[in-house]
Amino acid sequence: MHNNKPSIGIIGATGFTGSELARLLCQHPEITIKHITSETHKGKLFSDLHPQFMGILDQELESADVIDQSDVDVLFLALPHGVSMDFIKRWEHKNCKIIDLSGDFRLSTPEIYKTWYQKDHIFTKGFESAVYGQPELFADQIKGSSLVANPGCYPTASILSLAPLFVGGLIEKDTVIIDAKSGLTGAGVKASDTTHFSNVNENFKAYGLGVHRHTVEIEEQFSILGKQEIQVQFTPHLLPVDRGILVTAYAKTTKKLDQESLGKIYHDFYEGKPFVRLRKSAPGIKDVRGSHYCDIYPFWDERTNRVIVISAIDNLLKGAASQAVHNMNLMLGYEEKTGLEQIPLRP
Ligand SMILES: NC(=O)C1=CN([C@@H]2O[C@H](COP(=O)(O)OP(=O)(O)OC[C@H]3O[C@@H](n4cnc5c(N)ncnc54)[C@H](OP(=O)(O)O)[C@@H]3O)[C@@H](O)[C@H]2O)C=CC1
Numbered sequence: 001m002h003n004n005k006p007s008i009g010i011i012g013a014t015g016f017t018g019s020e021l022a023r024l025l026c027q028h029p030e031i032t033i034k035h036i037t038s039e040t041h042k043g044k045l046f047s048d049l050h051p052q053f054m055g056i057l058d059q060e061l062e063s064a065d066v067i068d069q070s071d072v073d074v075l076f077l078a079l080p081h082g083v084s085m086d087f088i089k090r091w092e093h094k095n096c097k098i099i100d101l102s103g104d105f106r107l108s109t110p111e112i113y114k115t116w117y118q119k120d121h122i123f124t125k126g127f128e129s130a131v132y133g134q135p136e137l138f139a140d141q142i143k144g145s146s147l148v149a150n151p152g153c154y155p156t157a158s159i160l161s162l163a164p165l166f167v168g169g170l171i172e173k174d175t176v177i178i179d180a181k182s183g184l185t186g187a188g189v190k191a192s193d194t195t196h197f198s199n200v201n202e203n204f205k206a207y208g209l210g211v212h213r214h215t216v217e218i219e220e221q222f223s224i225l226g227k228q229e230i231q232v233q234f235t236p237h238l239l240p241v242d243r244g245i246l247v248t249a250y251a252k253t254t255k256k257l258d259q260e261s262l263g264k265i266y267h268d269f270y271e272g273k274p275f276v277r278l279r280k281s282a283p284g285i286k287d288v289r290g291s292h293y294c295d296i297y298p299f300w301d302e303r304t305n306r307v308i309v310i311s312a313i314d315n316l317l318k319g320a321a322s323q324a325v326h327n328m329n330l331m332l333g334y335e336e337k338t339g340l341e342q343i344p345l346r347p
């Protein structure tokens with residue numbers, strides 16, 4: 001199709017976030033999907049792999065190597081970490097904007113990347129230009145950027161849960177504990193022992209204790225917001241559901257608050273941020289499923305003088321694909337809500 005709308009490429013479209021990107025972008029009024037790629041399934045139709053797109057996106061899957069990047073305005077990279085950086089390095093001189101859904105450019109230095117990803121970074125120059133794509137916090141930088149590092153799913157729910165208190169200087173240093181649970185699609189499309197039905201069904205367990213790479217991503221962003229070096233205790237858990245992340249964040253504050261003052265801090269901070277909804281009670285993952293919303297309930301525990309914040313997102317959307325589209329809207333100068341107002345799917 002030829003028109004004047006910006007053209008889009010989805011690299012790695014056969015995976016979970018790639019197909020969610022396709023679903024959102026098909027319905028976005030301002031862009032055209034030009035290329036969708038797969039290395040394993042090149043030559044097949046996208047709708048052969050994802051039958052939900054039959055009659056909607058019957059486009060042929062191409063290899064990423066054959067598409068002309070200068071012919072595309074925005075490329076979404078829905079590839080594993082360690083793979084994205086290779087593509088971004090090769091496409092460095094092309095005049096297109098890139099939104100990378102992997103963790104390859106989210107951290108501050110290649111050295112920290114190596115420590116947490118156990119891999120040498122091959123495109124260290126990218127760290128100079130990449131902007132951390134949390135639209136509620138860094139919209140101005142995202143608007144002027146041509147390489148956006150889309151945040152991780154756990155970090156999105158975690159950072160938004162405590163951002164108002166860090167920015168207000170109200171968190172007592174190193175008292176933050178983040179207990180996070182994710183649905184299975186967070187692990188990607190490839191099955192493993194961990195994600196085998198019988199190991200997950202009617203089960204619920206912690207993993208990655210003390211070493212999960214999202215720990216440092218959350219710490220770095222809290223350190224930026226709080227203007228001092230922050231450590232967090234972060235533990236992810238695997239939930240036997242398709243999608244959804246629920247974070248319970250605990251912290252001590254630098255001064256005594258109450259429910260009303262806490263609520264006001266959150267209300268003032270998120271005013272004008274259409275996709276953060278402040279709830280009157282604890283949200284569940286079904287309240288946001290299939291949508292770009294992050295639902296948050298901040299609670300002041302009078303007995304322990306601690307703040308407990310519950311936040312819920314859909315890991316594939318606010319935690320990945322819809323956040324990437326939100327970033328695209330900012331980068332291309334569109335109204336930020338464009339194509340993102342899906343009502344959560346419940347039940
Ligand atoms: N799932 C989630 O909830 C979230 C995911 N992310 C991040 O987004 C990215 C994509 O995640 P997700 O969609 O879940 O991943 P999937 O594993 O579901 O899909 C990744 C796709 O990348 C392609 N791919 C894999 N290896 C290579 C390679 N060496 N070269 C080229 N293409 C390759 C595959 O497509 P093919 O074989 O067809 O080429 C595959 O379908 C990851 O970096 C992930 O960490 C971020 C936040 C949340």
Ligand SMILES: CC(=O)N[C@@H](CCC(=O)OP(=O)(O)O)C(=O)O
Pocket residue numbers: 081101102103151152153154182183184185186187188214236238
């Ligand atoms: C449930 C599950 O396995 N979740 C993934 C994280 C999701 C994700 O995609 O994060 P990145 O983009 O940072 O890789 C994990 O814990 O590795």
